[in-house]
Amino acid sequence: MSLNVIDLIKGQLGPALVSQAASQFGESESGISKAIGGLLPAIVGGLANNSDNPAVLDAITNASSNGILGNLMGNSSNNSWITSLLSLLFGDKQSGLVNSIATFAGVSNNTSSSLLNLVTGATVGSIGKYAADNNLDKSGISSLLSDQKGIVSSLLPAGLSLASLNIGDWAKGYKFDNDNDTIKTPVAEEPKIQVTRSTAPNGTFPERNNNDGGGSIWKWLLPLLLLIAVSYFIWKQCEKKETTTTTSVTDSGKVVTDTANAVSPADTMATTVTTTKVDENIDLNGVTLKGYKGGMEDQMITFLKSGGYKNAKDDAALKDTWYNFDHVNFKLGSASELEAGSEGQLQNLIAILKAFPETKVKIGGYTDKTGDEAKNQKLSADRANFIKSWLDKQGVGAQVAGADGYGSKFATVDAKASDAERAVDRKMAVRFTK
Numbered sequence: 001m002s003l004n005v006i007d008l009i010k011g012q013l014g015p016a017l018v019s020q021a022a023s024q025f026g027e028s029e030s031g032i033s034k035a036i037g038g039l040l041p042a043i044v045g046g047l048a049n050n051s052d053n054p055a056v057l058d059a060i061t062n063a064s065s066n067g068i069l070g071n072l073m074g075n076s077s078n079n080s081w082i083t084s085l086l087s088l089l090f091g092d093k094q095s096g097l098v099n100s101i102a103t104f105a106g107v108s109n110n111t112s113s114s115l116l117n118l119v120t121g122a123t124v125g126s127i128g129k130y131a132a133d134n135n136l137d138k139s140g141i142s143s144l145l146s147d148q149k150g151i152v153s154s155l156l157p158a159g160l161s162l163a164s165l166n167i168g169d170w171a172k173g174y175k176f177d178n179d180n181d182t183i184k185t186p187v188a189e190e191p192k193i194q195v196t197r198s199t200a201p202n203g204t205f206p207e208r209n210n211n212d213g214g215g216s217i218w219k220w221l222l223p224l225l226l227l228i229a230v231s232y233f234i235w236k237q238c239e240k241k242e243t244t245t246t247t248s249v250t251d252s253g254k255v256v257t258d259t260a261n262a263v264s265p266a267d268t269m270a271t272t273v274t275t276t277k278v279d280e281n282i283d284l285n286g287v288t289l290k291g292y293k294g295g296m297e298d299q300m301i302t303f304l305k306s307g308g309y310k311n312a313k314d315d316a317a318l319k320d321t322w323y324n325f326d327h328v329n330f331k332l333g334s335a336s337e338l339e340a341g342s343e344g345q346l347q348n349l350i351a352i353l354k355a356f357p358e359t360k361v362k363i364g365g366y367t368d369k370t371g372d373e374a375k376n377q378k379l380s381a382d383r384a385n386f387i388k389s390w391l392d393k394q395g396v397g398a399q400v401a402g403a404d405g406y407g408s409k410f411a412t413v414d415a416k417a418s419d420a421e422r423a424v425d426r427k428m429a430v431r432f433t434k
Contacts, residue, residue: 004370005123005148006040006419008130011331012069012122013040016340020073021118025111035105035112037157037420039119042097044148046089047123051145057138059085063128068121082117085124157420282348285355289348296323296430297348303432304356315434322364322429328387329428335382346390349430353396362433363387363403368425369415373407381405387428401433 013036022029050056059081066081086094094116102112131141282291282298291297300323303309312318327345331337353359365380365387384403391400411425 004419005044005127005130005144007332008126009040009119009123011339012072012126013119014329014339014341015327017072021115024073025107025114027107027111031105031107032111032115034157035101035107035115036119038101038104039116040123042101043089043116043120043123047127048145048148050089051142053088054138055088056085056145057141060124060128060131060141061138063124066125068125069129072118072122072125079117079121082120082124086116086120157418284351287351287355289351290344291348292326295326296345297352299323300352300430300432304352304359309356309359309432312432312434318432318434322431325428325430330383333379335379335386346387346394350391350394350396353391353399357399360399360401360433361430362401363391364429364431365403365405366410366425366427366429367408368413368422369408369411370422377405377407379405380407383428 018029018032018036021027022032025032047056047060062081068079090097098109098112098116101107101116102109105112107115127141127144130136131144134140136144280291280293282289282295282301284297284301289297303321309318325345328342329339330342331339349361353361363384365382365384367376367380381404384405388397388400388403391397408425411422413422413425415422
């Protein structure tokens with residue numbers, strides 16, 4: 001499977017940057033997150049379509065040495081090489097892209113334009129760093145970009161299509177479908193049946209021919225059409241319900257987050273816990289933790305205070321309920337580097353364990369369905385063991401009974417889904433054990 005370069009970039013656009021951007025631009029974090037989510041595929045697609053352009057390759061090659069990733073907020077603003085690169089990728093359609101993203105995300109055009117520069121800097125900087133770290137020459141970079149053509153269109157977030165980006169003829173450059181892929185054609189719109197009506201002394205009725213049989217057809221056709229319409233409506237509602245039962249909630253505006261609201265089991269099917277995340281203080285026996293109403297800390301503390309753990313006779317009574325970390329995320333492909341902000345929630349877990357010293361927990365790691373399963377299994381296990389080791393160094397190792405990686409064993413989202421949709425399966429979790 002070819003590398004998805006968006007996975008290289010998401011580590012640069014984490015909660016801290018989203019929060020900083022929201023504060024600087026005077027926008028909501030959710031709006032900033034939504035805008036970034038729409039810009040990323042468009043920018044990567046533009047680079048992919050110019051994978052053999054010397055100017056693009058030069059920009060990526062030089063990115064590793066210009067320090068763009070050291071200060072994205074500062075270095076991407078009014079940066080001449082970013083401005084030149086965007087002009088090359090989008091031409092006179094750049095304003096159309098800015099306007100479309102602003103409308104889609106509910107942010108101002110100025111914010112959308114600034115984010116376009118910021119995300120472009122993060123994208124080119126990340127690809128440049130990857131190329132430098134892996135000794136890729138311009139030919140290798142070109143090949144890497146070219147590989148994106150078959151996947152970028154599927155990464156556009158729900159509610160945003162290529163056509164809606166207002167990039168006109170430039171869109172023709174998107175060669176998103178691989179040569180061997182089946183190109184999906186739009187379903188033809190069903191012909192509309194138009195019924196003309198006229199008013200008569202006794203009411204309103206469909207117009208008909210003056211022959212004797214002309215009116216009889218409507219006696220069965222109209223009820224049939226009504227029945228078809230009702231059946232279609234019910235079917236769509238069922239389909240919608242089936243495909244949206246589990247949803248990912250971004251709490252801090254992160255573009256792609258390794259959290260989920262469905263709790264996955266380690267040993268059996270687990271309880272599903274859906275939470276509405278509202279930032280608030282969580283009380284831990286008089287000590288205040290920063291968390292979310294219904295979030296991991298809140299649920300764990302509520303369970304412990306209810307006597308649920310104390311009354312559980314053995315591990316079998318506990319193994320079905322996992323609590324997903326909201327903020328504990330690893331950098332792409334790493335099992336030893338946490339993203340900024342992750343340690344805060346681990347400190348919350350430490351506080352809970354110290355407040356309830358009789359409790360023991362187990363750490364679990366999960367991946368989505370993409371990639372090699374053996375590697376997924378190892379990565380998830382290494383990440384779980386890293387968390388266990390980290391907690392041990394903080395003095396609560398005796399309360400961490402184990403750590404396991406489950407790879408994509410419990411993943412629910414299809415591998416062909418967008419990266420944002422698959423984020424629900426990528427997470428770290430914790431459960432109580434005896």
